[in-house]
Amino acid sequence: MKPQRRAFLSLLARASGAGLLLTGGYAVLHRRPIRRGSEGLVLPDYRQGLESLDIAMSAADARLPDVGVRRAVEALGGMDRFVLPGDRVLIKPNVGFDRPPSFGATTSPEVVSAVVRLCREAGAREVWVTDNPINNPRRCFAVSGIGSAAEAAGATVLLPRASDFGSIVIQGEAIGSWEGLADLLGRADRLIGIPTVKDHNLAGISVTMKNWYGFLGTGRNTFHQKLDEVIADLAGAFAPTLVVVDGTRSLIRNGPTGGRASDVMATDQVAAGTDQVALDSWAAELMGRSSRAIKSIRLAERRGFGTSTWRSLNPVMT
């Protein structure tokens, strides 16, 4: 009997060893992202180390999107005032939906590639384009045309992975810390938002401030209970290097998803600047709406995140 028992014990030991090794290997490879505690990543000022701007805002005719983007950025002094050689630039267009560009639910790929090229010309070491969309990320980047346009212009498209997420400090009035793309935001030197101009049933509009929603993750479907407050919170938390608003098309109804050509109006403009409230007010007017009617604009202005009277910034219009 004895040798059999010994053989059995030895087999058991070997099997357990192999099992432990396998599960251990699995656990190492399948690490959950490490949460940065309740505090999380404190978002830096992405304008750090840059000279202040002489001109705070510009808008340009963008029937040729590439030309329009160039003109708008030139009017602010050129991309050299925003991106320094060697910078890692994180670009956040609105890639929220699985829609072709003509439906106006996502940023125009031409505007994204124009901004990417300007960053490259300014000497950016790396240009990352990301978004955490509502629909399947791979399809959103493919169908919107943003994935291929950004890569052709020299950017790296980063589809969100579980390991990119971590806690981000928002410290607003409606939300405190929230899970989001902390890893990318922490590694980037510069942050450029490229929102598009859209109708939104609950918030009125979805443009610059709402665009940061795409950096956040799990549980963001609770934001709608205090949506305007959350949008103002986001405007307070994110201090972008630059925002280029894509107003080549405006989604004027059935937003933020659209779905029919008749929901879209050609507005042929882009605007650039750093004042998110001013840019959102400009966009509301572009859609033929009053910025006073948009609660998130009122809240953000009251909290000192910008001005809704965008003309007071003396924008350069070309």
Next chain:
Amino acid sequence: MTHRALRRTYQTFFLLLFLFLLTVGRTGWIRGWPVDLFFHADPLLAIGTMLSSRSLHGGLALSLGVVLATVFLGRVFCGWVCPLGTLNDAIGWRGRGSAAKQRAANAPRALFRTKYYLLVGFLVAALLGTLLAGMLDPLSLVARGLQTLVGPLLAGVGVPLFSHDVYLPGGILPALLLASVLAANRFIPRLWCKAFCPLGALLGLLSRYAPFGIGRDSALCTSCGVCDLTCSGAATPSAELARSECVVCMNCRTRCPEGALSYGRVGAPVPERRPPGIDGRRAALAAVVGLVAWPAIRAGSPSPAEAAERRVRPPGAVPEDEFLARCARCGLCARSCPTGVIQLATSEAGVEGIWTPVMRFDAGYCEVSCVLCGHVCPTGAIQALTPARKLGREADEQTPVKIGTAFYDRGRCLPWAMDRPCVVCEEVCPVSPKAIWTQDATVQTRDGEAITLKRPQVDPARCIGCGICQYHCPVEDRPAIRVSAVGESRGGPFLLS
């Protein structure tokens, strides 16, 4: 190269091809790959769907090649091509133990008749309208099993087989089935193929009179019996070969010390007397069992009302009766799905619908312009749509394909039940004009404050049942908006126009 080595080369090639096509069968990797190739070559699915649906879905014509090869050459598909056969061979402990043990492990048994009775039962079920054979078809079994058994591990180590987070409710059952099939090799090599495989049984019947096969030169044979030790089909090449059991593995030919065995033209077969032969009375009994079991299974399935609530089918699915007649339960649609909404049913579709695809809106939602599932379906259970057809073109007065309808549960919906703003559902609704619309309602809160809320409603004429509203509803446990199959394009309308 010995014949055995040649066979192993073929097996390796086909297994790798199968695994490759399985791996690329997910969103973004499919490109133009014929991910349904193996299934189209499967005669069990072809004959089964012909009986059940009275038609042959285009690609399945490829299986005629396998039928012809089997009729002339024997069960070469089992021995040289089938990925499950190869996996069984790869982990079979055939070479282990003493000669006596090997001989015992590879001896014919009465049990091995089971596969023929299963085949008869499945064919009867097919005649009555359900392609139950998909449950045990070896290609479906191995595809479904690998997805559910190895898929989660691969996703964990960063090589996801699926394009979505791996959440496979009920997936443990197909995983266990495959694991058991593979583990059974420990006791009897290729036990699955010998005893249970309905495709093997079908090919066995077809190969019964094959003009080519393993022949024994009795002048050279010393009756040493070495050939029986490693016979993959328990076909006893040492005596009168059971041709319908022989999978042409060539082990006997390679092992024979006298060179008495060879593959080539063989004469007319003597009637097979050994266990693998079919017993007519038992076959008739199997048919009777199938005949009794099928109505029992149908009657014990979910009632139409329960089915409408839980059994939402993917877009492009043919009407339910035809769907059950066609679905091979291979799970390709589930793998292609970008969001994971397509899952293999455990109880949602009844016993006859086990492992057929259902939409689980807790796991995902139907991506509005995605039509992949219909394009990978090998048997036409889900029709291939174009995005334009799926969405309906207003210009052509086409209505969109509707997989169901969303209903509010006002006792759980925040603006309705708790006077809180929300309408995430309205935001994500992908149709235009949105199927979810809102009414402004001014209500008094508990504190006496008057607030104006947007309260959501569904326009059933617009709703396509994609379920993105349900998926994104912040009420997690039992969402305040849920999609059921009511109003689906395949069925009748539930509202008068």
